[in-house]
Amino acid sequence: MFIGMDDTDSNERMCTTYLAVLIADALEKEGFGTVSGYVHLIRLNPSVPYKTRGNAALGFEFNPAADSAEFRTKLISFVSGKIIEYAETECEKTNPGAVFIFEENDSELKNRLNLFFKKAVTDLVEIDEAQQLLSQYFIPHLSLKNGRGLIGALAVCGALMNPGWDETYEYLAYRFPEKWNGTAVLPRFVDTNSLIAADKATYPKTWDTVDYSEKKNPFPVCVPGSGDPVLFGLRGESPEVVLEAAERVVSEPVYLSAVFKTNQGTDAHLISVGNVTEMQPLHSYILTGTVVHSSKTNEGGHDIFVIQDQTGNLLECAAFEPTGSFRKVIRALASNDSVTVYGSFKNNTLNLEKIEVLSLTSIFAFENPTCPACQKRMESAGKGQGFRCRNCKTKSGDKIKIPVPRKIKVGFYEVPPSARRHLSKPLIRMKIH
Incomplete structure (x- = not known):
């Protein structure tokens, strides 16, 4: 069987990982059976607005000591009692849910839960969708308050029943x-x-x-x-x-x-898109485009720049103040640089998690020419009259174009660990140093 649970903590207290371990240990000590493998910690869509902290669902595969209806009822009651005892239900945002799936050989349910798991990581899932699955497959469950935790509880069971994802x-x-x-x-x-x-x-x-x-x-x-x-x-x-x-x-x-x-550190939440029109709020994306407006730093210390996708649509991208030195990379971007951006889309802005600089445009500065005789810098001979050397009296018509060294190179850049989301894949996992 599979046991999944979610939404038992608050913003300040408790942790569903802790409760899952307590329950798993207690089930074994009380003779209900044995845990198979590792307890799963599955991070869901990090942009969901009603999460408490890290939006993690917990679950584990369990080998029950018996298979009677009476034993199942007793097991469910035991787990439900622990959740009721420990969950921070006084918090407005805490809405615990737990599910108990005994039909592990039901291939249709397995496939449905796999799709549900993937959707919960990348998309927005409503409680009605979870409740429909529970009703259709007669899945025993616990629902406290509005029961939003049922979403994560089903999603983690989908991960448990469908291995093979990046772990x-x-x-x-x-x-x-x-x-x-x-x-x-x-x-x-x-x-x-x-x-x-x-x-x-x-x-x-x-x-x-x-x-x-x-x-x-x-x-x-x-x-x-x-x-x-x-x-x-x-x-x-x-x-x-x-x-x-x-x-x-x-x-x-x-x-x-x-x-x-x-599934932490896997980029499982990111969706690759070809243009801005495919993007929806509260989702996370990968998009390639060209810088059209270089970075500006606002009063809060956040750096904002604008890229254009392949169809001409504009997208505002942001590196927020907590990303620290990552903002230096963003400030070094220039118009016509080609980049691929990674991050969550909210309020018509992509909040950056990392960026790949694909190509850098050449930047030039214009300076007064130097005298070929004495190598000193010429000065203006007057409006529209070019330049002249005061000492040698030599003349030149135009300013000279000097390449300006870029402060960044082609390659990947990421926010520091202290600003990284749980699901974001560090460059070291991408074999990029």
């Missing part, structure tokens, strides 16, 4: 409950130097552990700042490498830990 792994360490579940959240302790050592020992098979973009002050990206149970998380290509990195981390005592199979 990565994350090790998550959790704090003791008394450090985060009281009236005051105690500060985390994770030694930054140990994170740097873990990163250097396992990179590039792990990534986004530390942000080095501010070289004088490396920032530990893998340590959250909210009041949830996560102590730190390490992302990588395999379970073995994230565990190897975790062994090098010095921190406060770890209450619980787990390795998750994920």
